[in-house]
Amino acid sequence: MTPSQPLKSPQKKINPEQCKHPRVQIVSRDEESEYVECQECGDVFESSELKDMAIEEKKESDEE
Ligand SMILES: [Zn+2]
Numbered sequence: 326m327t328p329s330q331p332l333k334s335p336q337k338k339i340n341p342e343q344c345k346h347p348r349v350q351i352v353s354r355d356e357e358s359e360y361v362e363c364q365e366c367g368d369v370f371e372s373s374e375l376k377d378m379a380i381e382e383k384k385e386s387d388e389e
Pocket of ligand 1: 366
């Protein structure tokens with residue numbers, strides 16, 4: 326099995342620390358974990374982390 330390499334975008338327009346990661350793409354996966362890359366900032370993290378973030382985000386989602 327060949328792990329697909331995440332595309333590296335040279336220009337990150339958004340700071341990962343500020344990014345809400347609204348759009349992610351799965352870049353790697355194993356039995357227990359799924360790794361996703363944010364299309365906005367290029368950050369890579371476990372999808373389970375994203376769920377935690379999403380839940381916290383939901384609490385105060387009165388943007389727009
Ligand atoms: Zn992001």
